[in-house]
Amino acid sequence: MRKIYLLIAALPLLAACNHQENAAQNPSDASFESKLQQQLLDAKPGSVIDIPAGHYSLKRGLSLRTSGVTIRGAGMDKTVLSFKGQIVGPEGLLVNADDFTVENLAIEDTMGDALKINQGKNITIHGVRIEWTGGPKSTNGAYGLYPVKTQNVLIEDSVVIGASDAGIYVGQSNTIVVRRNRAEQNVAGIEIENSVNADVYDNITTKNTGGILVFNMPNLSQAGRATRVFHNKVFANNTGNFAKKGAAVASVPAGSGVVVNSNDKVEIFDNDIADNQTANVIISSYFSTNYYNTRGVAADYNPYPKGIYVYGNRFKGGGDSPDGLKLKTLKTAMYGINGSFPDVVWDGYADTKHQPDGLPPPNDRICIQDANGVLNVDGPHDYKSPSTDTKPFQCTLPKLPPVALNPEPKV
Amino acid sequence: MQKKMWRRGLLLFALLCLAACHHGMEPVAFHDDGYPAKLSDWHVVEARDGVLQLNEGVVPYELNTPLFTDYAHKLRTIWMPKGVSAKYSPTDTFDFPVGTIISKTFFYPIPKNGARNATDVARTYDTSRDFIAPGQGLNLAEAHLIETRLLIRRKDGWLAIPYVWNAGQTDAMLARTGDVQALTLVSDSGERENFNYVVPDQSQCASCHARDWTTRTIQPIGPKARHLNRDYRYADGDENELAHLIRVGYLAGAPSPADAPRNANWMDTHASLDARARAYLDINCGHCHNPKGAANTTGLTLDIATPEDRHIGICKPPTAAGQGTGDHLFDIVPGHPDDSILPYRLSSTETGTMMPELGRSTMHREGVALIKAWIAAQSGDCMVLH
Numbered sequence: 001m002r003k004i005y006l007l008i009a010a011l012p013l014l015a016a017c018n019h020q021e022n023a024a025q026n027p028s029d030a031s032f033e034s035k036l037q038q039q040l041l042d043a044k045p046g047s048v049i050d051i052p053a054g055h056y057s058l059k060r061g062l063s064l065r066t067s068g069v070t071i072r073g074a075g076m077d078k079t080v081l082s083f084k085g086q087i088v089g090p091e092g093l094l095v096n097a098d099d100f101t102v103e104n105l106a107i108e109d110t111m112g113d114a115l116k117i118n119q120g121k122n123i124t125i126h127g128v129r130i131e132w133t134g135g136p137k138s139t140n141g142a143y144g145l146y147p148v149k150t151q152n153v154l155i156e157d158s159v160v161i162g163a164s165d166a167g168i169y170v171g172q173s174n175t176i177v178v179r180r181n182r183a184e185q186n187v188a189g190i191e192i193e194n195s196v197n198a199d200v201y202d203n204i205t206t207k208n209t210g211g212i213l214v215f216n217m218p219n220l221s222q223a224g225r226a227t228r229v230f231h232n233k234v235f236a237n238n239t240g241n242f243a244k245k246g247a248a249v250a251s252v253p254a255g256s257g258v259v260v261n262s263n264d265k266v267e268i269f270d271n272d273i274a275d276n277q278t279a280n281v282i283i284s285s286y287f288s289t290n291y292y293n294t295r296g297v298a299a300d301y302n303p304y305p306k307g308i309y310v311y312g313n314r315f316k317g318g319g320d321s322p323d324g325l326k327l328k329t330l331k332t333a334m335y336g337i338n339g340s341f342p343d344v345v346w347d348g349y350a351d352t353k354h355q356p357d358g359l360p361p362p363n364d365r366i367c368i369q370d371a372n373g374v375l376n377v378d379g380p381h382d383y384k385s386p387s388t389d390t391k392p393f394q395c396t397l398p399k400l401p402p403v404a405l406n407p408e409p410k411v
Numbered sequence: 412m413q414k415k416m417w418r419r420g421l422l423l424f425a426l427l428c429l430a431a432c433h434h435g436m437e438p439v440a441f442h443d444d445g446y447p448a449k450l451s452d453w454h455v456v457e458a459r460d461g462v463l464q465l466n467e468g469v470v471p472y473e474l475n476t477p478l479f480t481d482y483a484h485k486l487r488t489i490w491m492p493k494g495v496s497a498k499y500s501p502t503d504t505f506d507f508p509v510g511t512i513i514s515k516t517f518f519y520p521i522p523k524n525g526a527r528n529a530t531d532v533a534r535t536y537d538t539s540r541d542f543i544a545p546g547q548g549l550n551l552a553e554a555h556l557i558e559t560r561l562l563i564r565r566k567d568g569w570l571a572i573p574y575v576w577n578a579g580q581t582d583a584m585l586a587r588t589g590d591v592q593a594l595t596l597v598s599d600s601g602e603r604e605n606f607n608y609v610v611p612d613q614s615q616c617a618s619c620h621a622r623d624w625t626t627r628t629i630q631p632i633g634p635k636a637r638h639l640n641r642d643y644r645y646a647d648g649d650e651n652e653l654a655h656l657i658r659v660g661y662l663a664g665a666p667s668p669a670d671a672p673r674n675a676n677w678m679d680t681h682a683s684l685d686a687r688a689r690a691y692l693d694i695n696c697g698h699c700h701n702p703k704g705a706a707n708t709t710g711l712t713l714d715i716a717t718p719e720d721r722h723i724g725i726c727k728p729p730t731a732a733g734q735g736t737g738d739h740l741f742d743i744v745p746g747h748p749d750d751s752i753l754p755y756r757l758s759s760t761e762t763g764t765m766m767p768e769l770g771r772s773t774m775h776r777e778g779v780a781l782i783k784a785w786i787a788a789q790s791g792d793c794m795v796l797h
Contacts, residue, residue, distance in 0.1 A: 034588045037587075040614060041613050060589070060612070061615075063612075063618065064614065087609075088591065089763060090762060090763065090769065110763075111762035112762050119624040139734065141733070141734075142732075142735070142763065171731070217728070219710035220708075220710050221710075243734075244732075245738040246740045246752065248730075287796060289728075291728035291741075294796065295721060295725060295791070296721045296742075379797075380797065
């Protein structure tokens with residue numbers, strides 16, 4: 001009796017439970033994907049995961065949680081991990097580990113962020129290409145190379161194209177070198193946010209909305225300071241802003257070269273900065289993002305950029321076609337239809353509570369040299385009384401020491 | 412008619428063997444190394460005689476407000492070796508002894524008005540068909556098993572191991588790299604929704620279970636006082652889960668349930684909107700959005716301890732939402748759910764936009780409605796400074 005009932009009960013089950021994969025995937029891609037997942041799961045400190053040349057289609061986000069692992073491809077144009085049609089995220093590759101190296105491969109078309117390293121020390125990214133192959137679109141993933149809450153970070157010889165937020169984004173991190181990379185067609189080419197001790201040099205940023213950004217956002221684990229931006233080529237970053245509103249970078253006008261927002265101790269020197277149509281250099285405060293409100297922002301947040309030093313850059317063109325009606329109107333009113341903003345534009349928000357002599361304390365000043373002018377757009381009064389007086393900016397600041405990675409990366 | 416008869420027969424059979432069933436199972440086997448290939452190697456829960464049986468000493472439990480997983484139903488169990496017990500904490504996951512095995516089986520009831528097939532599963536809150544009898548195993552004639560996840564407390568810490576049920580529903584197989592299954596949710600009124608049920612890979616288990624991303628150690632999420640402080644219908648009657656765990660020797664140092672914290676049941680319309688929404692955010696978001704979790708990079712905390720101000724998102728500008736803002740400026744705009752990022756991301760099923768990032772492929776309609784109602788009832792505004 002019992003057996004009969006069992007048999008009857010089991011029959012529909014047998015017929016019914018034949019699972020099928022939803023997204024059609026090439027069997028060789030599927031087996032590559034599960035093999036790579038398995039390698040990431042089985043990795044031990046010291047493991048090197050070699051991915052041979054090839055174009056691999058992946059449907060699921062990868063993650064690594066073991067320290068001391070290297071992931072290595074055969075070249076940024078030879079080993080391609082394509083996430084086109086990805087069905088599970090959230091990232092392309094998520095890493096929560098120390099002593100991590102990734103090199104010589106490409107990650108393409110992730111739905112979300114491409115390569116996120118969340119909390120880890122001694123991170124090296126070398127020769128990696130991140131690309132959204134359909135060009136700049138607001139549906140592209142937000143961040144390309146995305147170390148956050150990391151220490152001792154090197155990003156070099158890499159390429160990021162098409163991120164709908166920042167191509168190379170280092171957030172809430174310490175001791176950072178970003179060098180010899182190319183970032184194009186992102187909203188922000190390179191962004192250093194709430195980070196301490198960063199050197200950004202020998203990079204090329206072009207065709208982004210903004211070339212290189214040094215930002216401080218409220219409510220985060222640390223305030224950023226001490227970033228040097230030098231010997232970069234920052235030109236023609238004039239792509240219309242394609243970030244969704246609300247994102248910090250959505251406030252960046254198209255045509256921005258180097259932008260400092262609310263960050264402190266930023267040194268910008270020896271760069272070639274050209275043809276960024278809003279301005280080659282913008283110095284601004286969080287007020288200008290239009291997100292500042294007392295309920296949503298920590299009371300101890302400092303929205304003013306302090307100790308900003310711009311000198312020895314080679315400027316060319318730019319400022320001739322600023323983004324947004326207000327800036328356009330201002331430019332035409334002040335410089336005429338064929339005129340241009342000067343090399344440096346400041347939004348005019350100053351911490352007046354800490355200006356005993358009408359000027360910030362010496363180390364908190366904005367010092368600008370070797371530029372064809374500075375425009376204070378008078379943001380606090382809705383651009384009513386802009387000023388081209390360069391006297392407040394005639395000063396020098398102590399130079400920042402170079403960033404020394406310790407330990408030095410092995411690559 | 413025929414169907415009814417065999418159902419009744421199965422029930423009768425099940426009742427008959429209730430007392431004896433788990434005695435047919437070998438004792439629970441704690442493996443202190445490696446990855447056993449089959450779920451049945453552990454002898455915690457096993458598909459036998461048309462029932463997903465719980466072995467002796469395997470105690471089922473539920474949470475006041477559970478994590479949403481594409482409308483899946485869940486059978487959660489705890490087992491511990493003899494002579495040891497977990498240490499109570501009023502706020503954190505209980506401190507479980509080495510040897511503990513926690514299981515969570517994800518399953519769906521079979522749709523009511525359709526023939527059983529490989530992919531149709533019911534979208535329903537009705538759990539009346541799930542168990543063969545109160546406190547007993549799952550009725551496999553009415554349930555489609557998807558996966559069973561184990562959390563194993565070994566000497567060097569917790570380990571998460573996913574198992575996926577086979578086509579015959581006879582056993583679940585080790586699936587360290589997870590799985591994707593194309594299923595269709597069928598509502599009681601026959602409405603259909605195709606989706607990919609995603610079994611996380613072993614590393615993704617830690618995305619939620621690593622509560623601290625610096626130490627990276629993983630922890631169970633559910634077995635906390637505030638989630639377990641509720642009644643459960645055990646075989647021998649209703650009892651508070653904390654009290655039951657104490658009685659069977661699995662929990663030590665706990666106060667009486669009346670003195671323990673308790674989250675609201677998110678569906679309990681007698682509870683305040685605030686208590687329901689906070690319980691919902693706590694279990695669905697708090698494992699990442701807490702001061703030490705994966706999302707502590709965002710400045711947004713959603714666990715139960717978070718003060719109801721900018722920390723929980725009120726007027727807070729997003730930090731790393733990217734395209735996930737949906738063109739909205741703040742996480743929560745009091746009184747304006749449709750201008751708030753939180754419900755926008757909860758409503759999305761797009762990778763890169765949706766929250767939680769893992770563990771669902773469909774929108775939780777009723778959960779989103781709750782969060783929207785909660786935001787709609789908030790007052791004040793987010794006045795921007797210039």
